[in-house]
Amino acid sequence: MSDGIEVVTLEEQPALVIEATITPDKFGDxxxxxxxxxxxxxxxxxxxxxxxxxxxxxxxxxxxxxxAAGIPTAGEVEGDGGDILYQPLPGGQAATALHIGEYHAVGAAWSKQSAWMEANGHGSVFGTFGGWDVYENDPDSVSDASELRTRIYQPLPK
Structure with a gap:
């Protein structure tokens, strides 16, 4: 573990997703x-x-x-024939860190993790990178936004 960042080995996670290309102001919606x-x-x-x-x-x-906005499934699940797609999260090694606090501040965790990856020979992840956030809780389950927990994952090159 370094600066709250650790390397984990993940199993492929079946999931359903909806993909979109949006401007950042449309993210939450x-x-x-x-x-x-x-x-x-x-x-x-x-x-x-x-x-x-x-x-x-x-x-x-x-x-x-x-x-892609997604939800993990217990196994392969057929999409709806439209924009709901079966698209598993990848397995393999990934760098991970936990961000605690408001969603709008998670970018700082990504910046820290990107710097860690470069310093450890994994290259930059800005722009095109395939990483993901997992929302371990949500605003309905906490009394204050400072309690939100977002786990970030970035696959490591093989």
Whole structure:
């Protein structure tokens, strides 16, 4: 562990996602709407989530965010034939850190983790990187936004 960052080995995690390219000001709305739709799709199949909601970042190099809002599943689940897709989170080694506090401040944790990755020979992750946030709790489950817990993951190059 270094600066709160540790390397873990992850198993591939089955998940359903909705992908979108948005401007940062649409981030919260996109996540909320996507999670609601995915939960509805799971419920229509009699299934429950197998973990906490996440956001995976594919590309943020041009001022927009190409990302996937997702919910883990217990196994492979067919999408809806439209924009709800089966897309597992990758297995393998990843750097991880825990951010405690408001969502808008999680970027500082990503910056710290990116600096750690460069210093440890893993290269830069800014722009196109494939990392993700897992929301370990949500505003409905805590009394204050300072109690929000966001775990960040960045796959390490093989």
């Amino acid at each position: 996109m996540l909320g709407q996507s999670y609601g739709r995915i939960m509805g799709h799971l419920a229509s199949k009699g299934l429950e989530p197998a973990g906490m909601q996440f956001a995976r970042y594919h590309d943020m190099s041009d001022g927009t965010m190409h990302l």
